[in-house]
Amino acid sequence: MSRSRRRGGSNTLADDAGYPGTVLRTATRGIVLRRRAHGTVEVTAQAGEPLAAPVAHGVHAGLSGIEYLSGIPGTVGAAPVQNTGAYGQQVCDVSPTPSAPVPAPGRP
Ligand SMILES: Cc1cc2nc3c(=O)[nH]c(=O)nc-3n(C[C@H](O)[C@H](O)[C@H](O)COP(=O)(O)OP(=O)(O)OC[C@H]3O[C@@H](n4cnc5c(N)ncnc54)[C@H](O)[C@@H]3O)c2cc1C
Secondary structure, eight states: EEEEESSTTTOOOTTTOOEEEEEEOOOOOOOEEEGGGOEEEEEEEESSBTTHHHHHHHHHHTTOSSSSGGGGGGTTHHOOOOOOHHTTTTTTGGGOOOOOOOOOOOOO
């Protein structure tokens, strides 16, 4: 049986005939900021968080890099899959490290 991993579904069109499989909706929440050596900060965000949430945490911590992405709908889980970007900033610029496998484009 096929399966499809979704969160907000804001980038998804569904066939009126339905989907012959299982749709997984990621609902994990949580954001942790860790100060590292040499002035770097590691931000860990669960896949079910709205993308705007870690962006806001980062801005409040004085970080920059993806602050222009705050108004984009969707979740952290989808951001590295599609490399969410706007106004010259994109998620890959801040080196996200998904801790769960990200499916190849075109695969559920
Ligand atoms: C009004 C509007 C404005 C937008 N503006 C921009 C913009 O400026 N720049 C931009 O880049 N995008 C933009 N988008 C697109 C937006 O970024 C995506 O619609 C959104 O990020 C998708 O997130 P989602 O959580 O709804 O993912 P879904 O639509 O549910 O999924 C999108 C993809 O991510 C995968 N995925 C989702 N969650 C996970 C997970 N936990 N693990 C693995 N794979 C997962 C899905 O399988 C699917 O392939 C815009 C969309 C809208 C509606």
